[in-house]
Amino acid sequence: MTDAAIPRFTGDASPYAGGDPYADHRTADFPFTHLVDLADRRLGAGVIAANDEFFAERENLLKPGPAVFDPEHFGHKGKIMDGWETRRRRGVGAAEPHPTADDHDWALVRLGAPGVIRGIVLDTAHFRGNYPQAVSVEAVALPGSPSPEDLLAPDVKWTTLVPRTAVGGHAANGFAVDAEQRFTHLRINQHPDGGIARLRVHGEVAPDPAWLGALGTFDLAALENGGLVEDASDRFYSPATNTIQPGRSRKMDDGWETRRRRDKGNDWISYRLAAQSGIRAVEIDTAYLKGNSAGWASLSVRDAGNAGDGDWAEVLPRTRLQPDTNHRFVLDGAVRATHVRIDIFPDGGISRLRLFGSLTDEGAAALAARHRELGG
Helix, strand or coil: CCCCCCCCCCECCCCCCCCCCCCCCECCCCCCCCCEECCCHHHCCEEEEECCCCCECHHHHHCCCCCCCCCCCEECCEECCCCEECCCCCCCECCECCCCCCCCEEEEEEEEEEEEEEEEEEECCCCCCCCCCEEEEEEECCCCCCCHHHHCCCCCCCEEEEEEEECECCEEEEEECCCCCCEEEEEEEEECCCEECEEEEEEEECCCHHHHHHHCCEECCCHHHCCEEEEECCCCCCCHHHHHCCCCCCCHHHCEECCCCCCCCCEEEEEEEEEEEEEEEEEEECCCCCCCCCCEEEEEEECCCCCCCCCCEEEEEEEECCCCCEEEEEEEEEEEEEEEEEEEECCCEECEEEEEEEECHHHHHHHHHHHHHCCC
């Protein structure tokens, strides 16, 4: 179900007239884009099938960053676009040359992390006269690693997240989603044909309790395990969510960096863990942050569980950080927490925060109950 208050764009964009191709790109500040992109390739997402990708490959949908436009880039099949583009559909014959109302193209997307979807962006950047007339989005939750054939089986029940809706060319088409369910895969439909540059699927990770239970000790803050950035003092150069992405940072903007402070305060990020947990070890990584890493850091926790008092308590006192270095700390004992806050002094950045430990019995029970509520 979509929110009527979300800005809508329809109709063609003007032909490209030179200069900055994004100068006339239509977009808006959608209320859900601060949430994690469940279709992020770094989390393991993929476009696993499409019925047609004649002009441009389906994999382009999930590329990081905005789509790139090169007006001189042509190949043997025509204009090469940085997106997913299908051929023009035709009718059954000369007497009926147009596609039917039901004709459409589709792509199957595996989410990198199963979760609850709060909003979807289908961006038709640079598709000015060759975008789909309308789009629709369906979702399903299947266990394991289903094949395209498994997903397209007649007994699979798909849930409509975005009904067939007219969209605009060269525009970020956003849709709020109201479906309190856990999904693993999407089916993106474009009616009847055309091109979409990028897909973003914003929501909240809903991990599998059985998997986390089997792991025992794992990173309690990681996005893929259900960790979440709740707030941050500064997001000037890069999002705080980068600090709980998979793997080590590979470049400076793959971490969290704040603007330079000119007061006597400090910057911070607060996190919600996958569930109530016992933290045993901490990693604070400043990879690729060399002249701009945080000078010092401290770590505090609070327990908002049934038996917790909810007050913040410092578990790692203010500690000197080195540039471009992974710092490891073993805590004296398992520290029970549902939320964690890292304070950096005075400013700068970190690339990753890892909190290793295990779910408490209460946390495991709460996570399992939530999983059942979401249809898991």
